[in-house]
Amino acid sequence: MDIAIIGASGKIGSALSLLLSKEPYIKHIKLIGRDNSINKLKGLKMDLYDSMAASGQDTDIQVFSDSEMSCVNGSDITVITSGISRNGEISRLDLAKENAKIVKKYVKDISKCCDTKLFMITNPVDVMTYKAYIESGYEKNQVFGLGTHLDSMRFKVAVAKYFKVHIDDVRTRIVGEHGDSMVPLMSATSIGGIPARRLPGYENFPYYETLERIRGYGKEIIDLKNGSEYGPASAILNIIRCISQDEKRLLTLSAYVEDEIEGISGGSCIGVPVKVGKNGIEEVIHMKMKQGEFELFRESFEIVKKYCKEIETI
Numbered sequence: 001m002d003i004a005i006i007g008a009s010g011k012i013g014s015a016l017s018l019l020l021s022k023e024p025y026i027k028h029i030k031l032i033g034r035d036n037s038i039n040k041l042k043g044l045k046m047d048l049y050d051s052m053a054a055s056g057q058d059t060d061i062q063v064f065s066d067s068e069m070s071c072v073n074g075s076d077i078t079v080i081t082s083g084i085s086r087n088g089e090i091s092r093l094d095l096a097k098e099n100a101k102i103v104k105k106y107v108k109d110i111s112k113c114c115d116t117k118l119f120m121i122t123n124p125v126d127v128m129t130y131k132a133y134i135e136s137g138y139e140k141n142q143v144f145g146l147g148t149h150l151d152s153m154r155f156k157v158a159v160a161k162y163f164k165v166h167i168d169d170v171r172t173r174i175v176g177e178h179g180d181s182m183v184p185l186m187s188a189t190s191i192g193g194i195p196a197r198r199l200p201g202y203e204n205f206p207y208y209e210t211l212e213r214i215r216g217y218g219k220e221i222i223d224l225k226n227g228s229e230y231g232p233a234s235a236i237l238n239i240i241r242c243i244s245q246d247e248k249r250l251l252t253l254s255a256y257v258e259d260e261i262e263g264i265s266g267g268s269c270i271g272v273p274v275k276v277g278k279n280g281i282e283e284v285i286h287m288k289m290k291q292g293e294f295e296l297f298r299e300s301f302e303i304v305k306k307y308c309k310e311i312e313t314i
């Protein structure tokens with residue numbers, strides 16, 4: 001499998017390139033960045049070859065400038081992490097507008113000459129996934145974003161810690177916006193196959209505190225260590241592995257939703273349960289949420305849809 005990473009000089013792009021270089025089914029990695037990042041990418045490539053020599057891996061790594069987007073040709077998945085980051089001075093909408101311009105340019109250049117899957121990471125990720133979808137003209141299954149997959153992983157850790165069980169025994173998900181209006185689905189949370197609500201201690205689970213913590217998790221890590229990289233990179237790797245092995249797992253990614261979910265009138269990208277396989281998003285799961293959860297999801301959907309409309313014509 002061949003992967004292109006645009007914005008590879010950044011924290012997530014670099015961490016992802018290391019993780020990918022350890023995966024036996026990955027044959028080529030293209031590190032793509034702006035001209036002023038090329039030296040950093042050349043250094044990253046050298047570092048990765050050292051690391052692969054030490055671990056006995058042999059993946060071909062190439063470096064490209066973002067002025068030659070035809071280099072993406074042949075890549076099964078193109079991960080886009082490029083963008084300005086949010087600081088206190090820029091509003092959420094202005095961030096969306098600035099990053100939408102970057103995403104538009106890249107996606108238009110790519111879709112002119114390549115057929116690939118676009119995997120969006122740049123925030124606000126639901127809005128950027130929408131922008132990539134409308135600008136690329138690709139099929140719905142080919143364009144998706146990390147969405148609430150990472151938030152779901154964070155919720156999984158919180159549930160495991162609370163019930164004092166192995167992380168891998170926990171199944172749960174957060175749907176909606178990768179942002180303030182995200183919705184954890186307690187009704188879809190189970191431990192070892194047993195619905196969490198049937199387990200002792202469930203009624204005291206600190207739902208609101210946990211939700212508040214997860215909403216602010218990214219910022220908390222930025223304050224502590226200038227940004228997260230291993231968590232997002234590992235979450236991205238999950239999805240790439242799932243596609244490469246055609247695993248058909250039900251994960252929560254940002255996907256273009258029209259009328260797949262009852263009660264939603266569509267035209268926006270948002271975190272929903274999807275089946276992930278070799279074709280990318282193979283199906284948006286028609287899931288019946290509990291009424292209270294559904295109302296929150298609908299609100300989240302409307303919030304994201306409004307942002308999507310704001311950047312549509314940028």
Ligand SMILES: NC(=O)c1ccc[n+]([C@@H]2O[C@H](COP(=O)([O-])OP(=O)(O)OC[C@H]3O[C@@H](n4cnc5c(N)ncnc54)[C@H](O)[C@@H]3O)[C@@H](O)[C@H]2O)c1
Nearest residue numbers: 007009010011012081082083084121122123125146150232
């Ligand atoms: N969806 C998620 O779950 C999730 C989680 C964490 C981070 N993110 C987002 O992922 C993105 C990347 O995060 P990071 O920590 O790697 O950021 P970073 O700042 O380390 O890297 C950003 C990359 O974008 C490039 N870039 C910056 N301005 C650019 C411009 N004007 N044009 C083209 N390229 C430009 C930089 O050169 C760099 O390669 C951010 O938008 C971040 O908010 C998403």
